[in-house]
Amino acid sequence: MSEDDIDQLRQRFAREAMALMERKGEEVNRAKLAAELGIARARVDLAFPEEADLLEAVTGEWFAPKLAVMDEVMETDLPPRRKMYEFFARRYALLRDNYQNDPATFRLYVEMGERYFEYAQTYIDLADHYLCELIAQAQAEGHFEGLEINTALSLINQSVLCYIQPYLIAMIDTRLSEEKLAHIIDALFDGMSAADRGARGKRGLRAA
């Protein structure tokens, strides 16, 4: 079998594993996958020499559509504010649809994500890389003034966390909306900078 054939097999088995998880409502390993598909274990092992390879392939399949919308947004010539909104909003819409179409399977992926966090790291890193680009574009237009890119990255990710974190999307689903996300992005673009404008204060609980 060529490397291409094995890649195709890997993708097909990963999708079968996901369909199986949806049907059964539980995690799948190589043994279960072989038994359920009625194929030789050796064939599954050819695609996934280690148990971890199956998990990695499933994670990849799960993230692929989220990466696709991020890529699509990054390629546009929208102004930075619109671009950053779309960057988060389109991913959020996908996650919300995933959740609403099948809450139980979504929760299963959330639990797996907590247990096998390392497989998701590549995708999180890529999203952060894209967001840094967006921040640089916004800063060139005078937004996020004086903030180090990594500080701005952290502040923005924290402020919109409930629109990107699957656990939170499942938890507060009905309270989230594109309209609210847009308000938050507008607030960050117009109000976020390195300047201390008095929130923190230096005097404890006495008025200045």
Next chain:
Amino acid sequence: MSEDDIDQLRQRFAREAMALMERKGEEVNRAKLAAELGIARARVDLAFPEEADLLEAVTGEWFAPKLAVMDEVMETDLPPRRKMYEFFARRYALLRDNYQNDPATFRLYVEMGERYFEYAQTYIDLADHYLCELIAQAQAEGHFEGLEINTALSLINQSVLCYIQPYLIAMIDTRLSEEKLAHIIDALFDGMSAADRGARGKRGLRAA
């Protein structure tokens, strides 16, 4: 026994139950509590006629210090921006200390909070009530212009969620800081309003 005596007993047993949870790393019910303290089950039942009463008392004890810092902040005459920062920052500092002092017990409370969410609702409602007061004070000074109080409440809670949500505090602990929280509060005070300033857009992925 007078109602006061029973209240005292309830508080003492709730604290014993929490100490037991810390020691054992698992949830406590009335039977375990009686066995571990070596007291008659009837005495535990006097304080907690239903299993739910024990859970409610433990939740109350866990939230008491968080309520105390919120009360303390609400009583000050700080300007709205400082007040809102302290309102979140002091609660965050308590939660962070709880987590860092004993991550395992903290996670146990987070799990219990997910399972017995209804007992936490009173405290969340009270925090929201306070926050609405703070928003009204801020609006009187021209902040959050044009936003309905409930919309502002939701937007602010979403933006600082990782500083108030125990699950998130445990998850991204090292990325959180008072300094970042202050940046977010400053951004909300200077950038959050009802006006659509272009994040959302009406043209899909084409530039205007």
